[in-house]
Amino acid sequence: MLNTYLQGLAVGLSLIIAIGAQNAFVLKQGLKKQHVFWVCFACALSDSLLILMGVSGFSAVLQHYPQIIQFAQWGGALFLFWYGLQHALQALKAESTMQLSANSESRLMQILLMCMALTWLNPHVYLDTVILLGSISTQFTDKALFAAGAVSASWLFFFTLGYGARVLIPVFENPKAWQFLDGIIAVIMWAIAISLVFDF
Template sequence: MLNTYLQGLAVGFSLIIAIGAQNAFILKQGLKRQHVFWVCFACALSDSLLILLGVAGFSAVLLHYPQIIQFAQWGGALFLFWYGFQHAVQALKSASVMQLSANSASSLTQTLLMCLALTWLNPHVYLDTVILLGSISTQFADQAYFALGAISASWLFFFALGYGARVLIPVFENPKAWQFLDGMIALVMWGIAVSLLFNA
């Protein structure tokens, strides 16, 4: 049981550590110290639900009806292009305006809606958590322990990223660092969007 749990934990970490829409959003919220707990909680809970769906067999449904994933790919690509454009605009702003933007706060509702959109409208999340983890879990007799390990990885990583981001706050006292971060986020979002369109 412990071995199965640890393998689930390892696979979960290997999939979640890659730079993606969720991680970029959590990092920025952590740097701004805005709604960090709720953003981490929403991402971890969403991942947990998706992992449970995959282990419960929903991956077979997605494989049987690939048009669900295809629809998510087009919708997710459009959303990520738009989100990337917003960050590109932020990156091109002057340093003084950028400092004001970094200090501005969105409401909890707005932040959570954006967080959930980045999670549930991103097909990569379904491919990783539902299909891939769901398929791997079938190799284990104790699938529940594998799922628990993968879920633990999500909770540990998201909260570590959200609260660990404050270590970088001294770097981001320079407005140009915010411009660089927004530029990188824009490129990551566009890169994911393009990959979705080419794989659609």
């Protein structure tokens, strides 16, 4: 039983640890110390739902209705291009973005909506969590325990990334570091958007 759980944990971590749109967003929110708990919670909860959908057999639905992934493909590409453009513009600014805006509390819903879009409009999320994890889970007698391990990986990773980002805050006291991060995030977003359109 423990082996099944650990394998779910290992597979979950291996799929989630790659740098992507969602992880870059969590990292930046962690550096800004802006609604970190809710961002991590939203990402982990979304991943958990997707994993449970995959293990429960929803992958068969996606295979019969590929339009769902096609919608996420094009919608995600447009969204990621726009999101990358926002970071590119930030990278061109000279001032630091470390300081939180005065209305940061009122922006919680906006931040959560952004987080949801980065998660649910990314077709790679469906391929990794729903289809791939769902397929792997069929190899185990206790699929629920495998799913529990994969779900644990998501909660562990996102909260570690969100709160662990604070270790890097001294580095980002330099506005140039923020410009570099925004530039890197812009490139990542555009690269993912291009891959969705041409290589998907």
